[in-house]
Amino acid sequence: DIQMTQSPTSLAASVGESVTITCLASEDIYGSLVWYQQKPGKSPQLLIYGATILEDGIPSRFSGSGSDTQYSLKINSLQPEDFASYYCQNGLSTPRTFGGGTKLELK
């Protein structure tokens, strides 16, 4: 199974700042990396797939990068609605494994 390791597990930032969350796959997933956002009490929402492709309707302040085993999610100019948990997911193979999550909190 491909293991997905996210870092950090939690992160505090202020409105207007930029943050980066990383996701490390235990083996090459050839760019098949997916990012989700989950707000408290809500369902996850698809943000990015294929490591860099922004889902329709997602603001351009979100961006993804990476290849092979190392991937990143960057959020520029944080807005109040961005404080949430973020998860990466292996989109290449079964089982469909997720990272442990990163909780982004308001400083």
Next chain:
Amino acid sequence: EVQLVESGGGLVQPGRSLKLSCAASGFTFSNYYMAWVRQAPKKGLEWVATISTSGSRTYYPDSVKGRFTISRDNAKSSLYLQMNSLKSEDTATYYCARVGGSYIYYFDYWGQGVMVTVSS
């Protein structure tokens, strides 16, 4: 508008069974793979099951294989998850999700989730 509405959750004793349902609307259900993903309280996401468009192929992680069965009724635009031999570690919110993409596998729409509590 794509909508996925789960039902059937609740409190169940260890070793017993429960069946979840998901009613889909707003898209051609029979054209999409579908899946269940769960989230234990205060924990991360865990993929539980996937079913092909026709229902002929199903996929599970080792943690539920042999105990859970995913199925679908395309005529009713409905997805199901039969959960047998439930354990306390199956306690979670269960989400119905549509599988988007083909080469890259992701969940592009999620239901609101239904809570399953396994406890005596």
